[in-house]
Amino acid sequence: MSNLSSSKYRGYEADRSKYPEMKNGKAVIDLDSHKYTKIWQGPQHPGVTGNMSVELIVNGDEIVWAKTHVGYLHRAFEKLMERRKYIQCFPLVCRICVPEPDTNEYCVSAAMEDLAGITVPEKAQWLRTLNLEMSRIGSYLMWLGGQAGSLGMGAIAQWTVGMRDFWLDLFEEMTGGRVYHMYMIPGGVRKDLPDGFKERARDLIIRTRRLLSDVENTFISNALVKSRLQGLGIITPEMVDEFGIVxxxxxxxxxxxxxxxxxxxxxxxxxxxxxxxxxVGDAYARAQLRYNDLHQSLDLVSEILDRMPEEGAIQAEMPNLVNWKIPPGQTYVKAESTRGEHGFYMVSDGSEKPRRVFARGASYTHAISVLEKLAVNISISDLAGLMVSLHTCPPEIER
Amino acid sequence: MEQLIKKIKGMVHLRAYGKQRDDLHFVTVDKAQLEMILAHLKNYEGFTHLAFLQAVDLLEEGKFRLIYMLYNYSTNVNLGVNVLIDRDNAEMNSIHKLWAHGWQYQRELHELFGIDFPDSPRVHESFVLEGWEEMPPMRRDFDTLEYSNRTFYQRPGRSTNDPAEYMKEKIYKNYPAAPVIRRDNE
Amino acid sequence: MKLKDVLSPLRVWERAAQKPWTIKDPINDRPGADNYRGFHKNDFSKCIGCGTCEEICQNDAIDIVPVEGQETVDGDSGLRPMIDYGRCCWCALCVDVCPTGSLTMSNDYTWIADDPEDYRFVPGADKTKWQDSTVGYTRSPDIQILDYNRVDMLEIKPEDRDKSFIEIVKGYNKEQAIKEAERCIQCGLCTATCPAHMDIPGYIAAIRDDDLDQALRILYETNPMPEICGRICTHKCETACALHNNGDPLAIRWLKRYIADQIPADKYQEILGTAHLVDEQLNRKVAVIGAGPAGVSAAYYLAIMGYKTKIYEALPASGGMARYGIPEYRLPYDQIDKDVEYLKTLGVEIQYNTRIGEDITLEELHREYDAVFAGTGLHLGRSTRVPGSDHSRVYFATDMLREVTLGNEIDVAENIVVIGGGNVAMDITRTLARLQNQKYGKVQVLATCLEAEEVMPADLEEIVEAREENAVIEPAWGPKEIEIKNGKITGLHVSKCLSVFDEDGRFNPRFDEEQKKFFKADMIVESIGQGMDLSYLTEEIKAELKMTPRGRIEVNDKFQSNLKWLFVGGDIIEGPDVIHGIANGYVAARGIDSYLNSK
Incomplete structure (x- = not known):
């Protein structure tokens, strides 16, 4: 893509014609020269996605160097799981992502089922699909609020986060919890849908679409948004393989x-x-894409509700899960979260506890390698917008 | 996939091969031949996506198992390349030149497992554990409970009971314990 | 820049006219959903204090503690979970795992207290505003965290077994046993209920780990007759099993049998470490009367403690009532021999066909030995004493079962009525059914008892299997008269029995004399209980020996009578069943040990 090198696009190739000076391919940044200022964005900063921080060196309001710091939220879930029985893992893993916990629940259960050779019954599969797709809606709504908020449009953030709460109401009915659903257990799910759930869900889909048409008018089709996001944080096709972008x-x-x-x-x-x-690969393209994907998720939830079987087992026949041992092996199970490939790599050694669990989150590269690269040569005021447009989520980086 | 495995077999010493699912395969290769096979898989076999690089501590065998999880976009197949390295003075060649985000995983493995990747950029920077002074915590011999008891205080006043012991105390305290077998040589 | 993109955001103002979504008073206007995981509730009437909630809690938030007013009884430890809400993560795994379903959650999620200690309490014991809440999270009946379904035991089909005395239950194979053992949650409630207080969770865990040597060692710590017990134990432990509250209890008895069945007799010494016992180290001798479960148990523990022990048995083979009272299809004789033969390898002598009181007197034993243990069992039948019960074709079940075991010919009639509803009654019914089948090719045996079907003392499987073998069971009838015509029995007259015990719990059956029935029979077997034969006690001993008001020998908690050298146990003290006998023998052996050491 030849036009990427044109000055209209910022991000991938930094324009170093003025500053900082380059020596042997490295930027020379002398803080004592008073040309540069070091500032921290985060960890307590409204313009940062969650508990992380970006260490910045700026020249004027232009970022010339960036470094991501994580570790504010490290809870060692992977280590904790090595010390817990298989059945005790599902209440832990949902905490790896607050806006979208279900992907974790699905992956950890599916990894166990894959290793133990268990087939999940049809109805439980549909309930899982519904749960996963609903969690994608919740996460996208929160992202939409974050993207709008990062550009100073607080009202839209309030609408979408408010609408997400109605989706959380549905989760509450279905799973018993609003944020951490702890719904999927090895072999299936914990509950069937409550009475009248489908009607309420369909009603909410209509309400969400109504809200999205407002968002379309005020955000997607907004000259201000376009001027802020277009050309921001361009990811080229070459970068996708290079950085493992998903x-x-x-x-x-x-x-x-x-x-x-x-x-x-x-x-x-x-x-x-x-x-x-x-x-296009810029922040606006990503925003549009997520907006369209959100519409698709609404369609999918609607379709899932239509096709949800009335009868059927919600859990496979399982042994006593308190003493459950899984034969030795390794597996990798992945699912599409709103941020991309979310996977669990699990190793069992034949005992009652997993040998090793690794949670692969999409933000791992997006928020570090990619962000550190794309942040250079943009304005500080665009950094928040850039981070949200990468949809970074710190807890899945440090697990 | 069978053809690919055959090809890999022809190129390197294939220590093990396993198929977990149709879209998930594992191979184990030698440490010295890893970079070569990864480069081949990336450049010629379409395994362009590195999903992750992680380690498993095989404490009992004195080894670390590294796992490079690759993905092929055109065939939709995941291939996990396993390498066993010694646990003592664990060291591995860096793959940051093959994938630009490789250094991140290598930094993490250095911090959490104590595996060194000499050429990898920023590999000795701290990742999530700034100021950590204990052994790399993801090693199996790191005792989380002991660390927790040493570092944090427990809420006072907690006590618990074993139901079986408690019932013995309450119901059949005087029931004699099993007799000791009196052997000739004791 | 398009003009549309400039103008369209202005539509944001449309929303100014819309009704806000805000909930005005969220504390009162917003209860949790019906399925909400709020504060815990615990129904104390269901809770058994098994501690599985504590075990499963991955946050270590639950302690299981004594609670005022909760007694420790069989099947209920009296402990209750205390939850630390500073640690609880509301995952409700404790609710899903609870085997009784006593632990549930309310939909209440708001609560403010000044003292942080208030957030640690025992749900159900301390008053809370949500304890009567009817909604909240409960375990869905469609999911299982624990496995409530027992691994089926293979049995020989009725048509293949009803003519012979072949063992019916086939026993678990390794795969089945491990699968069954995996169901155990290791709460240990069963241990208190077992009369021998066996370490049941211990040997089940050993089966799970496929370490049968260890399992056998655990068995022999408290029970030297696993083959016998593994087949015919009354398994009270299984009624105390936590899983029994919501499904099938663990097949504890079959698992015990599995352990013993897998290990050949010649390996026992090596595994149990009894190859080189001290040889008369103490130079003290103990005599045991009766080679039944109590006697064998006492002899075993005396032997491993180094005592020279000799058993005197009146009948020609060992096992006592286990052999002479229980049919071979339930307990094959070679399995009794396996347990007893191992005992013999430890140097225990058994003298058969020697009746104390006839062949040797008790005084002689007293003179010759330092202590005597008597486990003589209940071998006498009891009569209903209804008119006609003195007829020569009216038998006692115990006598008849003994005759069958001894191999003596039984004159089986074509129509037989058995009076009694316990396990012995089922044993004789099914034995006679087999004999009838052999002789006549058909079964015409009927068992009747006072108790109604639901409260029949026999094990359910005994009743089921008896019916499978074409025996007729007629519960809730009281025998009135045996009709005799021309010196021959023609049948039994019965009246409907309404209740067996009165309000005070005393045996005092009430009948409805209007409802009558006549069971045709030309032979009647009474099986309404057994009596003890204490004729070996001489007049001198009787004069000194203290008896209870109910006619049993009075013993202390070591089964020692007031004659310090005489220990008594088994069916004549407790039971009747095999496991009490084993437990008595075990305790008495320890008692004899301490008595002789203090002498």
Whole structure:
């Protein structure tokens, strides 16, 4: 893509014509020269996504150097799981991502089932699909609020986060919890849908669409938003492989990689999931893509509700899970979170406890390697918008 | 996939191969041949996506198992490349030149497992554990409970009971314990 | 820049006219959903204090503690969970795992207290505003964290077994046993209920780890007759099993049998470490009367403690009532021999066909030995004493079962009525059914008892299997008269029995004399209980020996009578069942040990 090198686009290739001076391919930044200022964005900063911080060196309001710091939220879940029985893991893993805990629950249960050779019954699969897709809606709504908020549009943030709360109401009915649902257990799910759930969910889909039409008018089709986001944080197709970029970030750069389509899990193979891609690769393209994906998720939830079987087991026949041992082996199970490929690598050694669990979150590279690269040569005021447009989520970096 | 495995077999010493699912395979290769096979898989076999690089502590065998999880976008197949390295003075070649985010995983493995990647950029920077002075905590012999008891205080006044012991105390305290077998040589 | 993109955001103002979503008073207007995971509730009437909630809590938030007013009884430890809400993460795994379903959650999630200690309490014991809440999270009946379904035991089909005395229950194989053992949650409530207080969770865990040597060692710590006990134990432990509250209890008895079945007799000494016992180290001798479970148990523990022990048995083989009272299809004789043969390898002598009081007197034993243990059992039948019960074709079940075991010919009639509803009654019914089948090719045996079907003392599987073998069971009838015509029995007259015990719990059956029935029979077997034969006690001893008001020998907690050298146990003291006998023998052996050491 030749136009990427034009000065209109900022990000991938930094314009070093003025500063800082380059020596042997490295920027020379002398803080004592008083040309540069070091500032920290985060960890307590409204413009940072969650508990992380970015150490910045700026020249005027232009970022010339950035470094991501994490570790404010390290709870050692992977280590804790090595010290817990398999059944005790599911209440832990949901905490790896606050806005979208269900992907973790699914992956950890699916990894155990894969290692133990358990087939989850049809109805439980549908309930899992519903749960996962609903959590994607919740996460996208929160992202939409964050993206708008990062550009100073607090009202839109309030609408969408408010709407997300109605989705959390549905989660509360379905799973018993609003934020951490702890719904998927090895072998299936914990509860069937309550009475009248489908009607309330369909009603909420309509309300969400109504809200989204307002968002369309005020955000997607907003000259201000376009001028702020277009050209910001361009991810080129070459970067996708280079940095292991996944999810909407990769799809906006033209890489058609959506695990729901490429490696379908639960019931996605029976659902009509469309690959939404763009070739522009900037923050606005990503915003548009997520907005469209959110609409698709609403469609999918609607379709799942229609196809949800009335009867059926919600859990496979399981042994006593308190003494459950899984035969030795290793596996990797992944699912499409709103941020991209979310996977669990699990090793069992035949005992009652997992040998090793690793949670792969999309933000691991997005918030460190990619962010540190894309942040250079943009204005400080754009950094928050850039971070949100990468949809970074610190807890999945440090687990 | 069978062809690919055959090809890998022809190129390197294939220590083990396993198929977990149709879209997930594992191979184990020698430490010295890893970079070569990864470069081949990335450049010629379409495994362009490095999903993660992680380690498993095989304490009993004195080894670390490194796992490079690759993905092929066109065939939708995950291939996990395993390498066993010694646990003492654990060291491995860096792959940051193959994947730009490789250094991140290598930094993490250095901090959490104590595996060194000599050429990897920023590998000795702290990742999540600034100011950590204990052994790398993801090693199996790091005792989390002992560390926790040493570092944090417990809420006072907690006590618990074993139901079986408690019932013995309450119901059949005087029931004699099993007799000691009196052997000739004791 | 498009003009549309400039103008369209202005539509933000449309929303100014919309009704806000805010909930005005969230504390009162916003209860949790019906399925909400709020503060815990615990129904004390269901809770058994098994501690599984504590075990499963991955936050270490639950302690299981004594609570005022909760007694420790069989099947209920009296402990209750205390939850530390500073640690609880509301995952409700404790609710899902609770085997009784006593632990649930309310939908209440708001609560403010000044003292942080208030957030640690025992749900159900301390008054809370949500304790009567009817909604909140409960375990869905469609999911299982614990496994409530027992691994099926293979049995020989009725048509293949009803003509012979072949053992019915096949026993678990390794895969089945491990699968069954995995169901155990190690709460240990069963240990208190077992009369021998066996370490049941211990040997089940050993089965799970496939370490049968260790399992056998655990068995022999408190029970030297695993083959016998593993087949015919009354398994009170299984009624105390926590899983029994919501499904099938662990098959504790079959698992015990599995351990013993897998290990050949010649390996016992090596595994149990009894190859080189001290040889008369103490130079003290103990005599045991009766080679039944109590006697064998006492002899075993005396032997491993180094005592020279000799058993005197009146009948020609060992096992006592286990052999002469229980049919072979339930307990094959070679399995009794396996347990007893191992005992013999430890140097214990058994003298058969020697009846104390006839062949040797008790005084002689007293003179010759330092202590005597008597486990002589209940071998006498009891009569209903209804008119006609003195007829020669009216038998006692115990006598008849003994005759069958001894191999003596039984004159089986074509129509037989058995009076009694316990396990012995089922044993004789099914034995006679087999004999009838052999002789006549058909079964015409009927068992009747006072108790109604639901409260029949026999084990359920005994009743089921008896019916499978074509025996008829007629519960809730009281025998009135045996009809005799021309010197021959023609049948039994019965009246409907309404209740067996009165308000005070005394045996005092009430009948409805209007409802009558006649069971045709030309032979009747009475099986309404057994009596003890204490004729070996001489007049001198009787004069000194203290008896209880109910006619049993009075013993202390070591089964020692007031004659310090005489220890008594087994069915004549407690039971009747095999496990009490074993437990008595075990305790008495320890008692004899301390008595002789203090002498």
């Amino acid at each position: 999810g909407p970030n990769a799809r906006a750069a033209g890489r058609g990689y959506d695990i729901r389509i490429n490696n379908p899990y639960v019931k996605y193979d029976e659902l009509d999931v469309k690959m939404i891609t763009s070739t």
